[in-house]
Amino acid sequence: MKFPRANLPYPLVAVLVALLLTLNCASPEAIGKLDGAVKPARIRAHLKILSDDIMEGRAPGSRGGELAAKYIASQFEEAGLLPAVGDSSYFQNVELxxxxxxxxxxxxxxxxxxxxxxxxxxxxxxxxxxxxxxxxxxxxxxxxxxxxxxxxxxxxxxxxxxxxxxxxxxxxxxxxxxxxxxxxxxxxxxxxxxxxxxxxxxxxxxxxxxxxxxxxxxxxxxxxxxxxxxxxxxxxxxxxxxxxxxxxxxxxxxxxxxxxxxxxxxxxxxxxxxxxxxxxxxxxxxxxxxxxxxxRTIESPNVIGKLLGTDPVLKKECILYTSHYDHLGKNDSHSGDGIFNGAFDNASGTSALIEIARAFSEIQFKPKRTILFAAVTAEESGLLGSQFYAQSPVFPLAKTAANINIDAVNVWGKTRNIIPLGADRSSIMEVINRVAMEMNMEISPDPMPEQGLFFRSDQFSLVKAGVPAVYLVGGLKFVGKPQDWGQKLMDDYIKNRYHGVKDEYDPSWSLEGTAQVAQFALKTGLYLANKPTMPEWHDGDPFKKIREKSIAEMAALKD
CATH class of the missing domain: 3.50.30 (Glucose Oxidase; domain 1)
Structure with missing residues (x-):
């Protein structure tokens, strides 16, 4: 069917184009109104599947691990993400x-x-x-x-x-x-x-x-x-x-x-x-x-999709979201249940990552920079998937503006606070402050600094390569609960379920807190994607020199 062509004056066409471009670029006011873009019900659907016994604990190189990777890729495709590995595949194979x-x-x-x-x-x-x-x-x-x-x-x-x-x-x-x-x-x-x-x-x-x-x-x-x-x-x-x-x-x-x-x-x-x-x-x-x-030698994939940026210059830079999908697999020598389902660690984070990708594809206001979503493998073996990515990135690290990592996301309910590990080391903190204010959330320091959580998840692989990063952790001040309720919950998890067969999906989980952290991550990434400059490490931070060297080396290649 052909539609009649409207003969609009060129000045009016220019105004309409400018208006459309304005609508397509996320203004701070627009980003501030994105609350509710992330849906707990969708997260629950992914979480139930990824932590099901059929995934056999999602160990690298296992049938369950391969099945999980294929499921994530299918969800990335359904969300409208493009393949990011050679522009033809969602899978970056990691030899282990x-x-x-x-x-x-x-x-x-x-x-x-x-x-x-x-x-x-x-x-x-x-x-x-x-x-x-x-x-x-x-x-x-x-x-x-x-x-x-x-x-x-x-x-x-x-x-x-x-x-x-x-x-x-x-x-x-x-x-x-x-x-x-x-x-x-x-x-x-x-x-x-x-x-x-x-x-x-x-x-x-x-x-x-x-x-x-x-x-x-x-x-x-x-x-x-x-x-x-x-x-x-x-x-x-x-x-x-x-x-x-x-x-x-x-x-x-x-x-x-x-x-x-x-x-x-x-x-x-x-x-x-x-x-x-x-x-x-x-x-x-x-x-x-x-x-x-x-x-034995195996291949286990990082699963990577991308949403292209809208700005002709800034789309050559990216914001990288990461979350690991692997867990400990199964142990047939265990009496009874021998499957390490890893529902909290980290089917929760992977499910949130998929939902963030879907939300990005559906919101009206698109990012200026390209957005990468990487569900990485072999984190439980020592951050191996993200380490491989840092050594063989699909997007130059010097052009990777920031990394936002989510791992083991709060599944127990909304909180009054957020814990942005590592954000205070760079200008990412400026965006974190803004999002926290918009979402009426407090910013809390690491409640367990002696455990070194910043060095124990995938953002550290990117940090070591010079990329400014934040590891978003759900807070422990739960809405409507006693002050110490969250800490007791976490202590119980670490003692009785962490890396154990009892880390299983619980239908009583509200997942409102999971959606809250995912929403925070969505808005943080969108603000970072639309800032005119990339985040910078603070003076004196040991990773600042690595970043400067990376950027200088890439600039030299252009000369």
């Missing part, structure tokens, strides 16, 4: 090494021999790709926190040669009330268990055994046990990179037993380790350990 480990650990000395029970007393893995990796009769050294941080004038390795030895370490980092010394109460990367292994390998050690205590780790032994008893995944290291032969954890009770036999007290050692004058202690204990391994 899958490993099933059978470890053994024997400690000998002080007149005794301990043959530890795997799972209940210790866990152990390796990244060395050999069927059997073993170390025999190695010296055990207590290394305190195992930190070498020149900026804090702290080096637990000073004047100590650890080559070929096994290091017994504390998790976390030296305690401080001073915010400029190891972040005060907030955990820095030096406190993460991943750093302990990395630094010990650099120093030439053959193994590390971390002493688990719930206060220092922030979670119980069951989390360590569940996370290490399943198939492990890692990205193959560059040729020549040194790896530890043994990467282990030991329970506090067993560590105390061994230390007591050597005439030492763990609490006293912890106190000594918090002093800059601490020196490593060679223990009268020798270590023999082995790990029997079965390896």
């Amino acid at each position: 090494i899958g490993a099933k480990h059978t470890p053994s650990l024997t400690l000998n000395g002080a007149g005794r021999t301990w043959r530890l029970n795997p799972g209940t007393e210790f866990v152990g893995v390796t990244k060395i790709e050999q069927p059997l990796v073993s170390i025999n009769n190695r010296q055990l050294v207590f290394m305190g926190y195992g930190v070498d941080a020149s900026e804090f004038s702290w080096n637990d390795y000073a004047n100590t040669d650890v080559t070929g030895k096994v290091l017994l370490m504390l998790v976390n980092e030296p305690k401080s009330e001073n915010d400029i010394f190891f972040g005060g109460k907030a955990l820095t990367y030096y406190g993460r268990w991943t750093y302990k292994y990395e630094e010990a390998a650099r120093k030439g050690a053959d193994g590390v055994i971390l002493i688990h205590t719930t206060p220092l780790a922030g979670y119980g032994w069951n989390v360590v046990q569940n996370s290490r008893s399943r198939e492990q995944f890692f990205v193959r290291s560059p040729a020549g990179a040194r790896q530890l032969a043994f990467r282990g954890w030991i329970t506090r009770g067993k560590a105390e037993e061994v230390l007591n036999a050597a005439g030492l007290n763990l609490d006293e050692l912890i106190s000594q380790a918090n002093s800059a004058s601490f020196n490593p202690i060679e223990l009268p204990i020798r270590v023999s350990a082995s790990v029997s391994n079965k390896f």
Whole structure:
């Protein structure tokens, strides 16, 4: 059918075009009126599917993991997102090494021999790709926190040669009330268990055994046990990179037993380790350990879609939303239910991501910058999917204006507050303040700074590459509930459900809080997408130099 052409005067055409462009670009007033764009019912539909037993816990390389990825891609397509990988696919395949480990650990000395029970007393893995990796009769050294941080004038390795030895370490980092010394109460990367292994390998050690205590780790032994008893995944290291032969954890009770036999007290050692004058202690204990391994190479995809920006210049920059869809899979050796459904962690965040994408495609006011949505894999294995993306981005990192990450989103109801982890390190905070004011929400600091949540989810992979980021966490001040209700809820989750088979969908969840966080993320991204300039790290932040180098290198390519 043909319609008659209206003969409009050119000045009037110009006015109409300008009006349409104005309507198509999100003004602050328009963004402020977007409340209700995110629908809890839609989130619930995705959450029920992604956390269902049919997904088998969504482990990388599993049938359930592949099914989850295909479901997410189908929802991205239905929401109107374009394929973002080579403009033809939603899937960015990440090559992973899958490993099933059978470890053994024997400690000998002080007149005794301990043959530890795997799972209940210790866990152990390796990244060395050999069927059997073993170390025999190695010296055990207590290394305190195992930190070498020149900026804090702290080096637990000073004047100590650890080559070929096994290091017994504390998790976390030296305690401080001073915010400029190891972040005060907030955990820095030096406190993460991943750093302990990395630094010990650099120093030439053959193994590390971390002493688990719930206060220092922030979670119980069951989390360590569940996370290490399943198939492990890692990205193959560059040729020549040194790896530890043994990467282990030991329970506090067993560590105390061994230390007591050597005439030492763990609490006293912890106190000594918090002093800059601490020196490593060679223990009268020798270590023999082995790990029997079965390896396989798999591909597990990041699922990435995009919504093109409307501005001819700014559409060459992007806002990147991330949320991981993987979880721990299943363990057939469990009696009864052996599926780790991961409803809260992180089917909730993935469901919110899908709903944010749908809302972006349906709102009248479109973003000037391109919006990327990435459901990433293998977060539970050490942020591997987002790490791969940061190394092989579909959009230049120098042109990635900001990353908004959501992980384990509040499912229990609306709150009066929001916790924007990392936003205060950059000018993203200006937008966070505005959205919080519009949504009548308080901005709260990290309620558990000692657990280092900012370093434990996918935004950290982008942060390490210089991209300003915020990890949006639902608040704990629940509407209509006592002041401490939210903290008790979270404490109960960490103790009884975190990385366990009981993290399952509950039909009583209101999901109003999930929609609230998703709405906050939607508006934050839309404001950032329409600002004339990209966010910047604050002066003095260690990631500012990385960002400046990234931008400078891209500019040099154009010259």
